[in-house]
Amino acid sequence: MKGILAIYRREVSSYFVSPIAYVVIGMFLLATGFVFSIILSNIIERTMMMQMRSAQMGGMPDIDMPMQVIRAFVGFIGTYLLPILMPLVTMGIYSEERKRGTMELLMTSPLTELQIVLGKFLAALTLFATMLAPTLLYHLIMGRYSEPTLPWRIVWSGYLGLFLLGAALIALGSFISSLTENQIVAGVFTFVAFLMLLFLDLGVRGASSEAGEVFKYLSILQHHDTFAQGVIDTSSIIFYLSAVTLGLFLTLRNLDSMRWRRA
Amino acid sequence: MIEVEHLTKSYGSARAVNDISFKVEKGEILGFLGPNGAGKTTTMRILTGYLPATGGTARVAGFDVFEQSMEVRKRIGYLPETPPLYPDMTISAYLTFVARIKGVDAANIASRVETAMRQTNLTERRNQLIKQLSRGYKQRVGIAQAIVHNPDVVILDEPTVGLDPNQIKEVRKLIKDLAGEHTIILSTHILPEVEMTCDRVVIIDKGQISAIDTTENLTKQYKGSERITLLARGNSAEIGAALQSVEGVTRVDLTETDDLLNVTVECEQGLDLRSKVAARVVQGGFDLLELRAVSISLEEIFTKLTTNEKTA
Numbered sequence: 370m371k372g373i374l375a376i377y378r379r380e381v382s383s384y385f386v387s388p389i390a391y392v393v394i395g396m397f398l399l400a401t402g403f404v405f406s407i408i409l410s411n412i413i414e415r416t417m418m419m420q421m422r423s424a425q426m427g428g429m430p431d432i433d434m435p436m437q438v439i440r441a442f443v444g445f446i447g448t449y450l451l452p453i454l455m456p457l458v459t460m461g462i463y464s465e466e467r468k469r470g471t472m473e474l475l476m477t478s479p480l481t482e483l484q485i486v487l488g489k490f491l492a493a494l495t496l497f498a499t500m501l502a503p504t505l506l507y508h509l510i511m512g513r514y515s516e517p518t519l520p521w522r523i524v525w526s527g528y529l530g531l532f533l534l535g536a537a538l539i540a541l542g543s544f545i546s547s548l549t550e551n552q553i554v555a556g557v558f559t560f561v562a563f564l565m566l567l568f569l570d571l572g573v574r575g576a577s578s579e580a581g582e583v584f585k586y587l588s589i590l591q592h593h594d595t596f597a598q599g600v601i602d603t604s605s606i607i608f609y610l611s612a613v614t615l616g617l618f619l620t621l622r623n624l625d626s627m628r629w630r631r632a
Numbered sequence: 633m634i635e636v637e638h639l640t641k642s643y644g645s646a647r648a649v650n651d652i653s654f655k656v657e658k659g660e661i662l663g664f665l666g667p668n669g670a671g672k673t674t675t676m677r678i679l680t681g682y683l684p685a686t687g688g689t690a691r692v693a694g695f696d697v698f699e700q701s702m703e704v705r706k707r708i709g710y711l712p713e714t715p716p717l718y719p720d721m722t723i724s725a726y727l728t729f730v731a732r733i734k735g736v737d738a739a740n741i742a743s744r745v746e747t748a749m750r751q752t753n754l755t756e757r758r759n760q761l762i763k764q765l766s767r768g769y770k771q772r773v774g775i776a777q778a779i780v781h782n783p784d785v786v787i788l789d790e791p792t793v794g795l796d797p798n799q800i801k802e803v804r805k806l807i808k809d810l811a812g813e814h815t816i817i818l819s820t821h822i823l824p825e826v827e828m829t830c831d832r833v834v835i836i837d838k839g840q841i842s843a844i845d846t847t848e849n850l851t852k853q854y855k856g857s858e859r860i861t862l863l864a865r866g867n868s869a870e871i872g873a874a875l876q877s878v879e880g881v882t883r884v885d886l887t888e889t890d891d892l893l894n895v896t897v898e899c900e901q902g903l904d905l906r907s908k909v910a911a912r913v914v915q916g917g918f919d920l921l922e923l924r925a926v927s928i929s930l931e932e933i934f935t936k937l938t939t940n941e942k943t944a
Contacts, residue, residue, distance in 0.1 A: 375732035379718070386720050474716035474777070477680040478733040479705040628683055 372480040376488025377495075380462075384496050393457050394500040400450055401442075405507045408441045435515045436523055436599070439508065443527035443597040446504075447534050448570070452563035455535065458496060459542025460556035462489050463620070467550040472627075482624045486617055490539060497535045501528065523599035530596025533609035537589055538563065540616025547623045633658045633785060633815040634679065638688035641674050641839075648674040650839040651688070656832075658784075661811045663830030663847075664819035671839040672819040673713065676787050679817070680710045693784050706735050709783040709814075713790050715774025719763030723754055723773055726762060727780050734781035748780040752806060768799035775806060779814065786810060788818040792825060804829050859926045860897045860909055866918035868893055874916045878908050892921070 384390040416434050466472045475485050505528070512519035545562060546555040570588040585591055589612055592605040634656040641649040649671040656662045664672045677683040679690055681701040689696060695703040718726055727745045736744050749755045752772040757765070762773060771791065778786050791807065792800045807829055810816060820826060826833050827847055835843040835850075843850060864871055868886050871893060875884045880903045885896040899905045906925055913920045 371735070372733060375729060378732075379721075379729045382725075383718065383720060469716065469718070470712055470714045471716040471718060473682060473712045474710075474730070475733065477682045477705055477708070477710050478730075479702045479735045480733055481702075 372484035373488040373491070376475075376480070376485055377492050380489055380492030381495055384492065389457065389461070390496055390499075393454055393496075397450065397454055397500045398503055401446060401504045402507070404445050405438075405442055405504075408438055408445070409511065412437050412441070433517065433520075435511065435517065435519045438511065439520075439523050439527050440594075440597045442507075443531060444594060447531055447593040447597075448567065451531075451535060451538055452567050453560070455497075455538045455542055456556045456559035456563065458493055459539055459546055460559055461546065461552040462493060462543045463547035463624075464549050464552040464555045467547075468552070476624070476628070482621050485624065486543075486620050489543065490617060493539045493543065494536055497539065498532065501531060501535070520599065523597070526599050526601050527593075527597040529601065530593035530605070533596075533606065533613075534589070534593045537609045537612035537616065540613040540620075542616075544616045544620045544623065547620045633660075633693060634817070635691045636675075636679075636688070637690070639675065639678060639685055639690055640687035641671075641678060641683065642686045647839050649678070649685075652836070652839075652841055653688075654834055654841065654844055656785075656815055656817060658815055659812045660832060661807065661816045661818065661830045663826035663833045664817060664836060665821070665823070665826050665833055666819075666836035667821060670836045672836055673789055674839075675836070676710070676789050676817065676819060679704075679785075680708050680787055681705050682710075706781070707784045709778030709781065709786045711774045711778045711786075711788045711791060713793065715770055715777070717762045717770060717773060717777075720761065722759050722761055723749065723765075723776075724758040726773065727776055730777045731780045734783075736781050744780055744782060747782075748776040751779065751809070752776040768795055768802065771795060771799070771803060772806070775803070779810065784815060786814045786816045788816065790819055790821075792820065792822065800825075860899065860906055861922075861924060861926055862895045862897070862909065862913065862920065863922035864893045864895060864913055864918050864920050865891060866893065866916070870916065871895065871913065871918055874912050874918075875909060878905060878912050880905050881909075 412434055463472070466475065476482075505524070508519060508521075508524050512521070541562065542559045545559045546552070549555050549558075566589045569584060570591050572584070586604075586608065589608075592602075592608055595602045595605050636655070637653050639649055639652045640647065652671075652675060654662075664675065666672050674683065678685045679692060679697060681697050681704055684698055689698075691697065692704045693707050695707070697704045718729075721729070724745060727748055728741060731741045731744050746755070749758055752775055754769070754772055754776055757769065762770065765773065775788070775791065778788065788807065792803050795803060804825065807816060807818065811831075818829070830847055832846050833844070833850055834841055868888055872884050872886050872895075875881060875895065875897055878897075880900045881897055882900055883898040885898075887894045897905070897909055904925070906923065910920060910923055913923075
């Protein structure tokens, strides 16, 4: 535990002394703020049009506007923003360490590989939580004026989904980072890998065959939508946790194999 | 303190380290000498637990480096060839981090960091970012990092490489100061460094130990022949013949400059022929202007041991 904490503390402080954290958080907040307002005004417009139409025909339609905003917003973050920004967070996690030669320090210290991997993973997760947290403010503001009242349960489950998705992407991204000494290479490969996950997701949206079902389950970016509808689906939680475990396990194996390969 | 027995490391069919055995006593400074690629770094990496060996055993402070790796790692400080530094950290933050991962008790961390900085003369720069330091200071931080947890054994891989002469002097002094308290292994391909800092030398070539002894013994033992140089005046052929006839002389080299003769006389090992050589020159009626015994430097021994060509 002490070892994990030591790695964790160094990682977190290194995020915040380098510009990376500020750039990523800044870009994230800018993009989310912009998109939130667009989604909000679009949905308001659409709702008003539908209300006018139904007023002419009589009877009010039951439109849960806040819920639609949350779903679209969470969907945007999970589907487009994270695959683009996450590589920036994960690309240097191991590659920089290898390039600087500090990996040798860590691996000759009385630390297990698992402690190194967990410390780094938790630190990246902390950075992700730090960039996600301020966006809750948007919902808080919307909640003050919304009618019907804001369904916080859906907000929480949507964010839980995002958090799990982020954790899975971090685990996979840091594995890719452990494969090379070059963080740019790691970043590009991670981005391409996330992009492929995205296409896997887009490609199976309409599929109804059995193979399509399999792909749908495997589509890492797909699962957060169930959370965004307020459904905490055990199979999705298991899916994300498996993805996290797989990523961390591969990283672990790779660190271990570095000892045997190093010429 | 360190016992290495029949250590072997292969990469595929290539043997980086081939059946190496040696021992290091407590408080000793052992020099690893060898050309680049001889297996110095590989041996050190095995000792630090970074690389697993293919065969043989290595024990540090009684712990097997592979079976009890964690125990060994707590007791070893290691400076790889490039100091493992985080450029964005200050010296004190970095050393605190290293102390933590080396398992120093939380209560002792601050005082251990202070001690390491004092020993390496870094206290005044404690709040400076590592990326702003010069090469020499970075090397000192690297050494501070290796001793911050007060390890029994300190392993330094080419600690003076890339430093200027003043910095080299400083680092060597630092290493000497550390001995006694710590057992030290350092690798180098610079010979004077070994002669100046180490108690004992292991000469490694192509993964094998070609010599292991104290620095003085090695110089004595591998001289092969004693050597005398003299400066004389006279007929070169005659002088050559006269010296050749001295009992115990194995070889005479003459070079003529102006009217002076530079003569190198090699004799059988262990003989001191200075007086006989001098007497023969004078008796022959030649002028003897200068005569001295030359001890063969470690550098020549090293070349002898690490090249296959036989010196005549």
